[in-house]
Amino acid sequence: MSQVNIKFPDGSVKDFAVGTTGLEIALSISPRLAKEAIVVRVNGELRDLCYPIPRDAEVEILTFNDPDGKKVFWHSSSHIMAQAVQEVFPGVKLAIGPPIDEGWYYDFEVDHPFTPEDLEKIENKMAEIIAEDAPFHCEHKSRQDALDFYRQHKGDYKVELLEEMADDTVTFYYDSRFVDLCRGPHIPSTGIIKAFKLIASSGAYWRGDEKNKMLQRIYGVSYPKKAMLEAYLTRLEEAKKRDHRLLGKQLELFTINEEVGAGLVLWMPRGARIRNEMENFWREEHLKYGYELVYSPHIANLDLWNRSGHTGFYAENMYQPVEIDDRKFQLKPMNCPFHISMYKSRLWSYRDLPLRWAELGTVYRYEKPGVLHGLMRVRGFTQDDAHHFVTPEGMEAELVWLLDFCAHILRSFGFTDYKIFLSTRPEDAIGEPGDWVKAENGLRQALDKIGFKYDVDEGAGAFYGPKIDINIMDAIGRNWQCSTIQFDFSMPERFDLHYIDANGRQQRPYMIHRALLGSIERFFGVLIENYAGNFPLWLAPMQVKVLPITDSFNDYGRRVVEKLKARRIRAELDERSEKIGAKIRDAELMKVPYMFIVGAKEVESDKVAVRKHGHGDQGSLAVEEIIERLLEEIESKGLENKKES
Numbered sequence: 062m063s064q065v066n067i068k069f070p071d072g073s074v075k076d077f078a079v080g081t082t083g084l085e086i087a088l089s090i091s092p093r094l095a096k097e098a099i100v101v102r103v104n105g106e107l108r109d110l111c112y113p114i115p116r117d118a119e120v121e122i123l124t125f126n127d128p129d130g131k132k133v134f135w136h137s138s139s140h141i142m143a144q145a146v147q148e149v150f151p152g153v154k155l156a157i158g159p160p161i162d163e164g165w166y167y168d169f170e171v172d173h174p175f176t177p178e179d180l181e182k183i184e185n186k187m188a189e190i191i192a193e194d195a196p197f198h199c200e201h202k203s204r205q206d207a208l209d210f211y212r213q214h215k216g217d218y219k220v221e222l223l224e225e226m227a228d229d230t231v232t233f234y235y236d237s238r239f240v241d242l243c244r245g246p247h248i249p250s251t252g253i254i255k256a257f258k259l260i261a262s263s264g265a266y267w268r269g270d271e272k273n274k275m276l277q278r279i280y281g282v283s284y285p286k287k288a289m290l291e292a293y294l295t296r297l298e299e300a301k302k303r304d305h306r307l308l309g310k311q312l313e314l315f316t317i318n319e320e321v322g323a324g325l326v327l328w329m330p331r332g333a334r335i336r337n338e339m340e341n342f343w344r345e346e347h348l349k350y351g352y353e354l355v356y357s358p359h360i361a362n363l364d365l366w367n368r369s370g371h372t373g374f375y376a377e378n379m380y381q382p383v384e385i386d387d388r389k390f391q392l393k394p395m396n397c398p399f400h401i402s403m404y405k406s407r408l409w410s411y412r413d414l415p416l417r418w419a420e421l422g423t424v425y426r427y428e429k430p431g432v433l434h435g436l437m438r439v440r441g442f443t444q445d446d447a448h449h450f451v452t453p454e455g456m457e458a459e460l461v462w463l464l465d466f467c468a469h470i471l472r473s474f475g476f477t478d479y480k481i482f483l484s485t486r487p488e489d490a491i492g493e494p495g496d497w498v499k500a501e502n503g504l505r506q507a508l509d510k511i512g513f514k515y516d517v518d519e520g521a522g523a524f525y526g527p528k529i530d531i532n533i534m535d536a537i538g539r540n541w542q543c544s545t546i547q548f549d550f551s552m553p554e555r556f557d558l559h560y561i562d563a564n565g566r567q568q569r570p571y572m573i574h575r576a577l578l579g580s581i582e583r584f585f586g587v588l589i590e591n592y593a594g595n596f597p598l599w600l601a602p603m604q605v606k607v608l609p610i611t612d613s614f615n616d617y618g619r620r621v622v623e624k625l626k627a628r629r630i631r632a633e634l635d636e637r638s639e640k641i642g643a644k645i646r647d648a649e650l651m652k653v654p655y656m657f658i659v660g661a662k663e664v665e666s667d668k669v670a671v672r673k674h675g676h677g678d679q680g681s682l683a684v685e686e687i688i689e690r691l692l693e694e695i696e697s698k699g700l701e702n703k704k705e706s
Contacts, residue, residue, distance in 0.1 A: 063078075063079045064076040064077065064078060064079065065077055065078070065079050065081065065114055065115070065116055065117055065118065066117040066118075067081075067086065067114070067117070067118060067119075067120050068117075068118070068119045068120070069119075069120060069121070070119075070121050075089075077089075077114070079113075079114075079115060079116075080113035080114070080115065081113065081114055082101075082110060082111050082112060082113055082114070083098070083100075083101025083103070083108065083109075083110040083111070083112060083114070083120070083122060084098060084101075084110040084111060084249065086101070086114075086120060086122065087101075087110070087122045090122070094122060094124070097124040097125070097285070098110055098122050098123070098124060098249075099123055099124055099125060099127075099130040099133050099134055099248050099249075099253070100123050100129065100130055100133045100246050100247075100248070101120060101121070101122055101123065102120070102121040102123060102129070103118050103119070103120055104118050104119055105119075107123075107129055107133065107246050108246055109197070109199060109245060109246040109247060109249075110249050111198070111249065112246075125284070125285050131160070132160040133160075133246055133247060133248060134160075134248055134253075134254075134283065134285070135160035135161070135164055135165040135282075135283060136158070136159065136160045136165060136243075136247065137197060137236075137247040137248040137251075137253075137254075138164075138165055138254055138257060138281060138283040139158035139159070139160070139165040139166070139167045139281070140158065140197075140234065140236060140239060140241055140243070140247070141187055141190050141191065141236070141239075141251055141254070142158070142165075142167055142183065142187055142259070142279065142281055143155055143158055143167050143169075143239065143241060144186075144190055144236070144237060144238065144239035145183045145184075145186035145187040145190060146167070146169055146183055146279070147239065148186055148238075149179075149182050149183055149186050150171060150179075153169050153170065153171050154169065154170035154171075154215065154216065154217060154218060155167070155169060155216065155218065155219065155241065156168035156169060156170065156218040156267060156276055157218070157222075158241075161280075162540075163282060163293070164260065164280060164281055164282035164283070165280070165281055165282075165283075166265075166278050166279060166280045166281070167278070167279055168218075168265055168267070168276040168277070168278045169276060169277050169278075169279070170217075170218070170274065170276050170277075171277050174262065174264065174277055175262040175277055175279060179262075180259045180262060180279065183259060183279070184257075184258075184259055187257060190236075190237050190239075190251055191251045191252060191254050191257075192252070193237055193251060193252070194250050194251060194252030195236050195237035195250060195251045195252075196236065196249060196250045197234055197235070197236045197245075197247040197248060197249065197250065197251075198234070198235050198236075199232050199233070199234055199235075199245055199246075199247075200232070200233050200234075200235065201230050201231070201232055201233075202230070202231055202232075202233055203229060203230060203231075204223060204226060204228060204229055204230065204231050207219075207223055207231050207233070207242060208220060208223050208224070211223065211242070218267065219242050222242065223242070232244060232245060234247055236250075236251055237251065253285060254283050254284075254285070255284065255285050255286055255287060256283065256284045256285075256286065256287040256289065256290035256291075257281060257282065257283035257284070257290070258281060258282055258283075258290060258294065259279055259280070259281045260280045260281055260282060260297070261279075261280045262277060262278060262279045262280070263277075263278050263280075264276070264277060264278070264431075265277070265278040265431065266431060269429060269431065269432070270429075271429060271430060271431065296537050296538065296539075299537050300537060300539070300590070302593065303537070303589070303590040303591075303593045303594075304590070305435055305436055305437075305585075305586040305587075305589035305590050306435040306436075308589050308590075308593070308594040309332070309435070309436070309586075309589060311594070311650075312331060312594050312602075312651060312652060313329050313330075313331050313332075314328075314329055314331050314332030314335070314585075314589070314602070315327060315328050315329055315332045315436065315585075316329060317435070317439075322440070323430060323433055323440070324428055324433045324438070324439040324440030324441065325439065325440060325441050326436060326439055326441070326442070326582050330602075331602035331603070332585070332602070334602040334603075334631065335585065335588075335596065335600050335601075335602050336581060336585065338599065338600050339578075339581065339584075339585070339600070340421060340581070342473065342698075343421070343445060343470070343578070344421075346469070346470060346473070347419045347447075350466055350469075351417055352417040352418070352419040352447065353416075353417065353418055353419070354418075354419055354420065355399075355400065355403060355418045355419070355420050356420060356422075357393075357396055357399035357400070357403075357420060357422055358393075358399070359392065359393055359423065359425075360383075360390045360391060360392055360393060361390065361391060361393060361398065361399065362388060362389070362390060362391075363382050363388075363389040363390060363391045365391075365398050365402070366379070366391050366398065368398075368555055368556065369397070369398040369401075369552065369555060369556075370491065370524075370525065370551070370555060371394065371395065371398075372391075374489065374491070374524045374525075375394060375395075377427070378394055378426045378427050378428075379391065379392070379394050379426070379427065380392045380425060380427055392425045393422075393424050393425065394424050394425060394426045395424055395444075395446075396420055396422040396424065396444065396446045396448075397446075397448060397549075397552065397574055398552075398556075399422075400418050400420070400448040401448075401552055401553075401556045401558065401572075402556075403418065404416070404450055404558055405556060405558065408559070408560075408561065409450075409559075409560040409561070409570075410560060410561045411452055411560055411561065411562050411563055411568075413560070414450055414451055414452050414455065414560060414570065415449050415450060415451040415452075415455060415459050416449065416450040416451075417447060417448075417449050418447060418448050418449075418450075419445070419446065419447035420446050420447070421443050421444075421445055421446075421581070422443065422444055422446050423441065423442065423443045423444075424441075424442065424443075424444055425440060425441050426440060426442075427440065428440050435586055436582045436583055436585055436586030436589075437583050437586050437587075438583075439580075439582055439583075442580040442581065442582040442583065443580060443581040443582065444576055444579070444580050444581075445576055445577055445578045445579070445580070445581065445584075446574075446575070446576055447574075447575045447576070447577075448572060448573065448574055448575070449463065449572070449573040449575065450558070450560075450570045450571075450572055451570060451571050451572075451573065452560070452562075452568070452570065452571070453568075453571055456503050456571050456573075457503055457506050457507055457510070459573065460503060460504065460506075460507030460546070460573070461507045461510050461511050463546060463573065463575060464507060464508070464511050464513065464529075464546070465511060466577075467531065467544050467546070467575075467577050470577050470578070471531070471533060471543065471544065471577070473698060474584075474588065475591065475592075475597065476533040476534070476535075476543075476591075478533070478534035479513075479531050479532060479533055479534070480516075480531075480532040480534070480540055481508065481513050481514065481515035481516070481529065481530070481531050481532070482515060482516050482517070482518040482521070482529070482530045482532070483501070483504055483505060483508065483515050483516070483517050483518065483527065483528075483529055484517075484518045484520075484521035484522040484523075484527060484528045484529075484530060485497075485501055485517060485518070485519050485520060485521070485522050485527055486501070486520065486522055486527065487520045487521065487522050487523075487524060488520065489524050490522065490524055490525075491524055491525060491551050492525070492526070492550055492551045492554075496550045497522075497526075497527060499550075500526055500527050500548040500550060501527045503548065504527055504528075504529055504546075504548060508529065515529070518530070522547075523547050523549075523574075525547075525549050525550075525551040525552060526547055526548040526549040526550060526551065526574075527547070527548050528545055528546060528547035528548065528574075529544075529545070529546040529547075530542055530544070530545055531543055531544035531545075531546075533587070535587065535590060535591040536591050536592070536593070539590075541587045542579070543577075543578065543579050543584065543587070544575075544576065544577045544578070544579065545574070545575070545576050545579070546573060546574075546575050547573065547574040547575070548571070548572075548573055548574075549571075549572040549573065549574055550571060550572070552572050553569050553570055553571065553572050554569065558570055558572075588600070594652045595652050595654075595674065595675065596652070596654075597698060598654050598655075598691065598694045598695050598698075599694075599695045599696075599698040601631070601652075601653070601654050602631070603631055603632070603633055603651070603653050604625075604630050604631045604632065604653070604654055604655065604691070604695075605625055605630060605631070605632040605633075605653070605654070605655045605656070605657060605691070606632070606633055606634075606635055606644075606648040606651075606653045606655070606656050606657070607621050607622050607625075607632060607633070607634045607635065607656075607657045607659060607669075608635050608641060608644040608645065608648065608656055608657065608658050608659070609634070609635070609636065609659050609660070610641045610658065610659065610660035610661075611660070612636070612638055614659050614660055614661075614663075614664060615634070615636045617659050617663070617664045618634045618636065618657075618659050619634055621657060621659065621669060621684055622634045624684055624685075624688065625688065628688055628692060630688065630691055630692070630695070635647075635648070641658065645658075645672065648674075649674060649675075652674055653674060654673065654674050655671060655672070655673055655674070655691070656671075656672040656673075656674070657669035657670070657671060657672075657687075658670040658671075658672060662681070663681065666681070666683075667683060667684060668681045668682060668683050668684065669681065669682065669684055669687060671687055
């Protein structure tokens with residue numbers, strides 16, 4: 062019998078019979094692995110576990126612990142839900158049902174929005190389908206047969222998808238009584254799913270376009286173990302408590318209203334104080350580490366955006382231009398063309414490079430109404446933007462320096478766990494493929510040199526160059542896309558940028574786009590949810606609330622507030638004629654880090670009774686002593702390991 066040579070991720074090699082499946086290979090390794098196996102990766106491609114391996118290959122058995130394993134598990138779960146919906150609501154039209162970051166969704170055309178009672182019925186039907194332990198299996202059909210099938214069964218959305226496909230052959234996946242157009246792969250059988258929950262339903266436009274029909278979307282999660290679902294539901298409840306939209310209103314940090322415009326943020330005084338601290342720290346650290354700060358206007362001649370390529374590659378996110386003095390001007394969606402214009406204002410030498418120019422630049426991008434979400438997705442935001450102009454030979458060192466600076470800034474705000482992605486050339490890329498290879502290699506080498514672990518996100522680069530995305534992990538384990546470092550060899554070419562090298566010749570500089578926080582608005586939303594509104598002392602909008610026990614101690618309280626303010630500590634006196642218990646409760650609700658309670662004993666001893674939010678009484682301390690302690694806490698802000706420039 063002929064053999065195939067199978068190489069495993071640990072480098073070991075073993076021979077199997079031709080046509081051996083992934084499941085059989087998993088079983089040969091261990092019964093436990095075979096039980097937990099979800100999908101097999103063969104020469105980099107995901108395949109069903111029943112796929113017969115025809116030739117020598119590199120093989121990896123994936124479980125739910127692997128990101129690709131999760132995606133397959135959740136995508137299979139969406140098929141089971143779609144079957145349940147079809148059986149509970151005959152005549153429903155199926156759209157699409159992909160996996161998402163945690164779980165899946167499926168879109169349906171139905172006569173009415175789904176109710177909580179509907180979701181319960183769907184869950185019960187899903188449980189029946191899962192109990193059948195029905196196998197998933199794949200069949201190949203011609204594209205024309207698939208079109209005939211869906212036209213006959215009124216599958217309008219599947220027909221639209223098929224009409225856009227170029228392949229002559231497509232795949233269908235079957236399980237139980239259900240069939241769906243799908244590339245796959247899928248889990249071996251429905252019974253692998255041990256716990257699931259339908260989380261929510263909402264309206265969703267077909268393909269996210271408000272010009273299309275409104276469909277009904279159901280979100281769900283599923284796991285191979287019940288304990289995993291219980292842990293997720295606990296996190297979900299905690300996430301609801303941390304929702305930045307609710308806390309933003311409760312703590313009077315920001316507001317968004319339709320009278321001003323959807324996606325446009327109004328910063329309230331308390332939120333503005335935090336923003337001011339964020340921006341002051343950002344500016345100080347950038348100047349300290351060797352950046353220069355620049356400013357640019359909010360609009361520019363449309364010709365600038367034509368030359369940069371934005372009107373060709375970014376038009377759907379740009380607002381309509383306005384006419385001024387018989388010329389068209391465009392609200393800026395990005396800052397980079399302005400920084401490039403500044404570079405062109407004079408001739409630079411290699412001795413001047415690298416140039417590091419940073420700006421807190423407010424930009425405006427059109428986002429569809431359905432995706433706007435509090436501070437996380439807005440239409441006007443301030444990007445903490447920077448551009449580096451470097452020599453080709455200095456690129457790697459500059460990227461290493463930049464990654465280190467990025468980690469320093471994120472660490473300062475309390476984020477130390479990252480998930481990093483290297484995004485490579487997309488389909489709509491501009492520039493020569495060879496230049497892309499050089500740029501991607503430069504980013505890889507910088508990541509390797511600094512010792513950062515990363516995943517490669519194939520085809521997810523910007524149209525003008527590859528990039529590094531840094532996701533931060535918050536207090537409850539969620540990942541947020543945050544920092545972006547994008548290489549650009551296109552803009553210097555488009556704008557004909559030069560510098561003079563050591564031999565007196567003109568050379569083309571490399572350009573690096575960079576945002577560390579992403580945007581002030583979105584990062585602020587992440588901070589609110591990460592800290593659940595309990596900001597570290599240095600960021601808290603009000604750091605100390607002084608609470609006199611009775612009105613007779615208000616004068617002493619004012620003197621304490623004056624001492625605090627003199628040392629640049631944000632403090633406020635609660636001089637309401639309320640009981641001290643009510644004053645403490647209100648300060649706790651507003652999450653003020655410290656409360657100083659003052660009464661007869663405190664006046665006599667020139668002390669304050671210190672209470673810390675969430676921790677209770679801290680004892681009585683002399684005013685000057687507690688001020689020094691607060692200043693030390695403010696100054697440190699978690700930067701014990703801060704590196705000097």
